[in-house]
Amino acid sequence: MLTHDKMINMYYTMCLIRAFEDRVHELFAQGKIPGFVHLYAGEEAVAVGVIANLKRGDFITSTHRGHGHCIAMGVDVRGMMAELFGRRTGTCKGKGGSMHIADFEKGMLGANGIVGAGGPLAIGAALALKYKGTDNVVVCFAGDGAQNQGAVLESLNLAAVWKLPVIFVVEDNQYAISLRSLTPSALQPRVSTAKSVAERAIGFGIPSITVDGQDVLAVYEAAKAAVERARRGEGPSLLDCKTYRYYGHFEGDPMVYRSREEIEEWRKRDPILIFKDKLMRMGVATEELLNQIRTKAVSEVEEAVKFAEESPFPEPSEAYTDVFTDPYY
Amino acid sequence: MVVGVGLIINPDAGKDIRRLLSLASYVSNFTKVELGKRVVAGLDAAGVGEIYIMHDNYGLGEDVYTMMHGSTSAKLSLVETKGTGTVLDTLTAAKKMADMGVKAIVVIGGDGTLRAVFKACGSNIPLVCVAAGTNNVTGAYYDATLAGYAAGLVACNKISRECISKAKSLEVKVDDKLADVAVIDVAVTVTPYVGARALFDIESIRYAIFSKGEPTDIGLASILGFIKPVSFESDEGYFMELGGGGRMVKAIVMPGVIKSIGVKYIKKLNVGEGVELPRGAYTIALDGERELEVSKDNSVEVKLTRNGPLLINVGKVLRSISSEHHVYWDELALREGSSNGY
Amino acid sequence: MSEVRELTFVEALNEALMQEMERDPSVIVMGEDVGVYGGIFGVTKGLLEKFGPNRVIDTPISEAGFIGAGVGAAAVGLRPVVELMFVDFFGVCMDQIYNQAAKMRYMFGGKIKIPLTIRTTIGGGVSAAAQHSQVLYSIFMHVPGLKVVVPSTPYDAKGLLISAIRDDNPKMFFEHKLLYGIKGPVPKEPYTIPFGVADVKAEGSDVTVVAVAYMVHEALKAADELRKEGISVEVIDPRTLVPFDKETIFKSVKKTGRLVIVDEDYDRAGFASWVAALVADECFGYLDAPIKRVTTPNVPIPFSPPLEREVLPNAKKIIKAIKEVVKKG
Known part of the structure; x- marks a missing residue:
């Protein structure tokens, strides 16, 4: 069972992700962050609930919406913010940006600009871990939209036939850019006849369940069962987590495909509020303490912004390094 | 008076964490759509006039509606919910169906789904649960057509009340x-x-x-x-x-x-x-x-x-139909004196 | 001194794989029919028996899945050698090659390495028609982050494959189908051939011919023919296209004043055009005649033997081109 300390840590991580994303939203609007940015706000319970089950030597593959996964894996937010600002002190020296943050030391195999591309990477990492004879696992995060990518379906098959320690976590945030994964409107075609992406995994012989992605403890328990199976060598599983993104597909998305009311409806089941409520009811922490924790997360992000803004841009000559391990390009 | 019956298919039934912790089957939504269609066929055969189907996020109810629409005497319609993807949808639909005056509700799900329907519509509407959950203590492992047929006969008042009983x-x-x-x-x-x-x-x-x-x-x-x-x-x-x-x-x-x-x-x-x-x-x-x-x-x-749900005993309902036929044949045999030589 | 035997190209590659797998347990081989079958051209023959199914992995026909798995396995510390049966199939797994393998190191700020070797077969001349006859190495040259290796002899094949396996970057290793049966001297002991070092396959003074893969042999045939007519042809095999040994070519062109580039890839925007551009940039003043390219015209490779002969470069076409540039001088 989760210790109080661990639950408090999970709460802090959720608050840190939210604070980071809310702040990036503002900074982007102010023109301080260039490029394409996809925010994870609203989906925190999924990353945190799953990753709370991981240990050293485990890996994750991520998506274009990867900030939450990075933070939950313990990637330093100062480096992340500097990366978003395109600074030399960024996690990837300013060469990757929002969509390409990776920290292999922390087990984070990279956010990914290509929808579904993390699937095969997760398979390979899991194959390597299995070959090395460890009990480590790989979590493959992918959205509902990615479930229609061939690479993801191929990955499900490979994970099943090779019985790999992979946990596929579907972050069903209801939208594949503008198209609904469920209940399309009259003008919008269905993106899948599968009545749930979890159904497809069943077709590959992968046990698969539906999870309330707004409740971090529900995600934690489900992921615990999946991770323990994988560690015991019982193979892959899939968690279909129902969640919601508060911001657009990308920053600047006019969101013509959904209503304010819908967003407000989902915000009533905000994962941080739900968890806060539970922590208080369980007597894990007082409201005062939880508020302090949230404030601390906000200030950690502020510090990261300061760090990023004060950091230098890379030298132009750095454009030519890191193509290969040798200087050739 | 036209008799209405509700149909609630829970897309989330049979998909919980016990798939990772036990040998429970995953009940696919495609299967649930097939079950739903069979329920509609059964209800229609029993003479139900209107069938109200819950509209859910995954479009299971919608599929049943689309595929069966036009091939039944009964009029089919969808009951809208907010589409929250949670138990609220079941509660809303069951409540709406109760308000519409349905004479029975068929539930495709497990014990959890039946409980939600019961909570929303109370102890006076006969319910039957087609087993599609993990544990199915209330659910019947009869073919869904039979469950639909039995529920239809109960709704149309063609069956004596002793085939339904109030649970605790x-x-x-x-x-x-x-x-x-x-x-x-x-x-x-x-x-x-x-x-x-x-x-x-x-x-x-x-x-x-x-x-x-x-x-x-x-x-x-x-x-x-x-x-x-x-x-x-x-x-x-x-x-x-x-x-x-x-x-x-x-x-x-x-x-x-x-x-x-x-x-x-x-x-x-x-x-x-x-x-x-x-x-x-x-x-x-x-x-x-x-x-x-x-x-x-x-x-x-x-x-x-004793204020539990009013549960339809599918076996009893169907046996009582067969006993009506028995009476007919027994009487016929008496009138004609002997068999026709078979 | 190592024993030198006559081996076929296939045997040389096989020996390289055997020796590297023996030397380094992190080397694994995967691909379609590489195990029990031994590879459809026999390159992986005997590996399964020797190293077992954990290191020699027969994959489903699922290129995006297993090429991507190679990338993932390389990311977490293995040195996978993945076989893509025909280069023509890259279309179904290109994302994993050019967006994942090729770019990860750069995007992630140079903090990681992807020691992945993708072996694949190339080339026409066997009536394999439009989807099994292409060379397409130009496409991979075009993408930053991939090393491109194109051996032409059994000796080069073994040395370059060993170098490729030990190199810490993603490599595309191209094996021409018509080369598999050719024989040549190959030392028994493992040895490496550095990337980016061209090999002068024949020395000459009148014209420089740059050729790769099977075309090296057609160029040598042409050189032999022309020697009888008193034309001295220098044949240079760059062996790796990325990295590329410009200097050896520049040096030769400065000596001969004439350049013919033989390239089995399509004419448009291909390897030959790029070499021509490099030489035009750097050696314009040394040229006594326009640069000639002998390439495959911009049509799909036809099936019927006379049609295929029509489009593919060969010694006859090379002789014609050489005579044109020699005459112009």
């Missing part, structure tokens, strides 16, 4: 206020949070209260079933204290999972009787779903009542 319920009062209600069992666990909802950690249960349990049931009810079988009809229920040091009972707690459970204490409850639980920080599971989180400061009482 377990009312959970927290601080003297009715907090929730279960149909089969209430389990009090020491897990401090609801988590993944479905109850899977049997060791975490301290107390359990049963309204029903037979040796053919699985889930928590299996424990009672192997100690003291109790039917929906009987006027008794049981309170148990579970844990190490008690008498060991083998029970099928999840599909494919047989465990020895320690039973420390057992007490019979009669309808109308309640039991007050020792205080503590608990999560309370109702019909296998962890729902209520209570603290040491709360008082909890569980009361056995």
